Ligand code: SAH
């Protein structure tokens with residue numbers, strides 16, 4: 001349904017999720033409203049999950065219209081939504097006000113509902129097996145653009161509940177219970193915005209999601225790892241490793257030339273020593289590239305004795321990239337080597353391969369289709 005717009009077009013409205021509580025108090029102060037009103041609006045945004053200021057309970061009659069003249073609670077425009085056949089994975093491609101696009105993916109598990117969010121439009125790190133990396137960098141997201149992805153899905157889940165629609169074939173959590181910063185972009189290349197988003201989402205008077213339910217995944221930017229080690233919030237850290245030696249990692253993860261393995265592992269050790277928290281290493285299994293049992297031995301030696309866990313993920317093949325997933329037999333053999341060395345290891349299947357739920361894939365698919373259409377014209 002089209003809402004009657006007595007306000008500026010969305011493009012010129014500010015994203016309300018870019019305001020922290022202090023800034024919201026200041027904005028409302030300009031409208032001669034007291035700080036308690038700002039807290040009321042804050043609860044409306046993050047607890048009530050209002051999509052429009054008019055929905056927020058108990059505001060003075062003129063306030064929603066005044067707020068709507070400057071701010072929007074819907075800064076992201078969903079342009080493509082795809083659900084997997086089992087309806088346990090749902091992916092949305094969003095357009096930002098300047099036309100850049102990003103993706104977020106919701107994954108239902110038995111007791112969790114995990115949302116994977118983007119931290120940048122595109123990525124500058126250039127990993128050749130990654131759809132986002134192949135697409136290049138567009139721009140950093142603002143904290144509000146990161147937060148708004150979460151609010152979009154939180155509202156969608158709430159609305160499904162209200163409408164009596166089961167989003168999944170079997171009962172599953174009805175709220176976003178976990179957030180992983182593993183969508184498009186490198187979180188530590190946009191550190192301040194990511195951390196501002198985390199603070200906003202963990203705020204007890206607002207969305208109130210536990211920091212321990214969040215995971216930041218990095219390609220291995222050492223300064224970010226060291227910075228995160230002293231953050232007060234207990235967010236989980238995942239490192240995208242993909243190779244146990246520099247010559248292979250230089251190829252698969254080009255930023256390794258700047259932060260080689262010895263430096264990366266030293267930073268992770270320092271992180272563990274400071275936080276006493278277990279770190280996850282992600283290893284995308286690519287057939288004949290990084291899946292030999294010799295490399296498994298090398299990886300085991302690299303990680304042995306660390307408070308760490310390895311996630312082996314058969315690669316999600318990306319259109320236009322020559323990298324292919326390892327066979328399950330090879331993944332199992334690789335796992336066995338790591339476990340024999342006492343390295344805690346699990347195999348994680350990528351969700352929603354058929355909807356391109358790998359990093360940056362939906363955007364890439366649509367870009368490719370668009371190119372084809374353009375050629376045909
Ligand atoms: N830039 C960050 C976070 C986003 S990528 C990082 O690299 O960690 C999230 C995860 O998806 C990373 O572990 C990345 O290596 C992995 N990934 C990217 N493309 C993939 C693909 N085609 N198949 C499997 N995993 C992939």
Ligand code: SF4
Pocket residue numbers: 123124125126127130131132133134183184185186219240359
């Ligand atoms: Fe960027 Fe992560 Fe993709 Fe590498 S894997 S290009 S760091 S999004």
